[in-house]
Amino acid sequence: MRLSIDKLSKAYGFLWALRDIHLELQSGQLVALLGPNGAGKTTLLKLFAGLILPTAGSIQFDGAPFAPGALDLRRKVGLLSPADHLYDNLTVSENLRFFASLYRRRHSPAALVQTLESVNLGPRRDDYVANLSSGMKCRLSIAKWQLLQPELLLLDEPYGVLDGSGVDLLEGFLRAHCAGGGVVIMASHHVSRVLQLCSHALILHQGRLTFNEAKQQPWPSFDRAFSEFLPHGGS
Amino acid sequence: MSLLSETFLLLRKDLLLELRRRDSLLTMFFFGTLLLFVFHFSFDLPPDKVAEMTPALLWLAFLFTGTLGLAQLFNAERENHCLDALLLSPLDRGALFLAKTSFNLILMVLVEIVVIPLFWILFNLNSWNLLPQLFLVTFLGTVGFCVLGTIMAAITLKARARELLLPLILFPLMIPIILATIRCMENVLRTGELSDALPWLRLLLGFDVIFLTLGVLIFDWVIES
Numbered sequence: 001m002r003l004s005i006d007k008l009s010k011a012y013g014f015l016w017a018l019r020d021i022h023l024e025l026q027s028g029q030l031v032a033l034l035g036p037n038g039a040g041k042t043t044l045l046k047l048f049a050g051l052i053l054p055t056a057g058s059i060q061f062d063g064a065p066f067a068p069g070a071l072d073l074r075r076k077v078g079l080l081s082p083a084d085h086l087y088d089n090l091t092v093s094e095n096l097r098f099f100a101s102l103y104r105r106r107h108s109p110a111a112l113v114q115t116l117e118s119v120n121l122g123p124r125r126d127d128y129v130a131n132l133s134s135g136m137k138c139r140l141s142i143a144k145w146q147l148l149q150p151e152l153l154l155l156d157e158p159y160g161v162l163d164g165s166g167v168d169l170l171e172g173f174l175r176a177h178c179a180g181g182g183v184v185i186m187a188s189h190h191v192s193r194v195l196q197l198c199s200h201a202l203i204l205h206q207g208r209l210t211f212n213e214a215k216q217q218p219w220p221s222f223d224r225a226f227s228e229f230l231p232h233g234g235s
Numbered sequence: 236m237s238l239l240s241e242t243f244l245l246l247r248k249d250l251l252l253e254l255r256r257r258d259s260l261l262t263m264f265f266f267g268t269l270l271l272f273v274f275h276f277s278f279d280l281p282p283d284k285v286a287e288m289t290p291a292l293l294w295l296a297f298l299f300t301g302t303l304g305l306a307q308l309f310n311a312e313r314e315n316h317c318l319d320a321l322l323l324s325p326l327d328r329g330a331l332f333l334a335k336t337s338f339n340l341i342l343m344v345l346v347e348i349v350v351i352p353l354f355w356i357l358f359n360l361n362s363w364n365l366l367p368q369l370f371l372v373t374f375l376g377t378v379g380f381c382v383l384g385t386i387m388a389a390i391t392l393k394a395r396a397r398e399l400l401l402p403l404i405l406f407p408l409m410i411p412i413i414l415a416t417i418r419c420m421e422n423v424l425r426t427g428e429l430s431d432a433l434p435w436l437r438l439l440l441g442f443d444v445i446f447l448t449l450g451v452l453i454f455d456w457v458i459e460s
Binding site for chain 1: 241244248251252255256311314315316317319320321322323324325326327455459
């Protein structure tokens with residue numbers, strides 16, 4: 001898949017959250033989206049997800065514009081929000097079955113069980129989501145997107161609620177997703193961890209894309225940009 | 236997946252959640268019943284005023300009860316940002332509208348099945364043979380209420396004072412439905428015939444069809460903007 005963003009801007013009232021973003025992403029890229037608080041990371045993810053409309057500019061998937069009416073394109077986009085987008089009063093397996101039906105993904109009961117086993121939620125499949133911890137909800141979200149298989153997967157601060165094995169699980173999933181030809185864009189403040197994983201880094205500052213490069217070893221240009229815009233960042 | 240199968244999928248999910256939480260139906264049921272008792276203890280219903288007052292009192296109860304249901308219509312989607320999860324998906328927004336309208340319609344019909352006979356018992360009315368015709372008229376009015384109410388509930392979804400805003404914008408728009416339904420019911424209670432109320436019945440049907448079609452067509456704009 002090819003993702004093209006041209007002159008993308010978003011304003012909330014008189015405040016510009018994003019201005020003139022140009023970007024080209026290809027299959028297999030795992031992109032770290034970095035920037036200080038209020039830089040526009042979540043706004044950019046929401047624009048990619050089609051949850052908000054741009055004030056100007058366009059997003060294209062393989063040359064097709066991503067407009068509100070483009071329902072078929074929506075099947076290609078997933079947003080992993082750690083403890084969100086799950087119904088509290090449905091069970092773990094009911095949530096998965098509901099979203100799989102919504103995305104028209106056929107699956108056997110065995111595949112569903114296998115997916116839950118892969119995130120260590122097999123024994124909890126009949127529990128209500130309300131009774132899960134935040135980390136378990138995040139694992140369920142990972143299982144959900146494993147099952148739905150979007151081409152573009154967006155993640156907003158996924159590390160905060162996961163324990164060590166959960167982080168390994170997530171990173172394994174993201175690597176497999178990119179190896180399968182998908183694209184991942186991950187916004188995070190866990191800079192050192194994201195940099196180990198990514199193949200590409202973007203830095204947003206005050207709504208502008210100030211850094212856009214493929215990963216190198218060593219990476220002096222990133223270090224300069226990072227120290228300029230994220231003087232207190234990193235973990 | 237077709238519009239209808241998506242609608243069924245969402246409706247099944249909403250009914251399952253309601254079955255587990257029971258908050259909307261119980262609130263509506265108790266409020267509707269409470270209103271009837273308030274009416275019962277507040278005034279008598281003389282025989283010559285039955286046709287005139289019964290439809291108005293019943294619809295007063297349905298309007299308030301239905302508004303309570305509408306205010307909670309998107310509660311499940313508000314939790315954990317599940318509305319975003321639905322909007323992120325390839326779901327036809329028209330299906331979301333039809334599912335929410337059907338869900339609210341089912342709740343209101345269940346409440347009406349209890350409230351209308353209870354009204355007859357409390358006010359000692361003996362025209363039980365007219366109930367099927369009254370139920371039909373009430374059903375058509377309820378469809379109109381739910382259709383328009385779902386659109387308005389979606390418009391006020393992100394408003395801060397939505398519980399106040401919803402009736403403020405819904406009730407004036409509901410006037411044609413309320414008027415047509417009350418006139419139809421009045422005719423049935425006076426003459427025992429539905430045929431005398433045909434012009435009002437046509438207005439009611441027309442309103443239902445127009446707003447149902449409009450809702451399916453514009454709901455993507457309503458819910459995403």
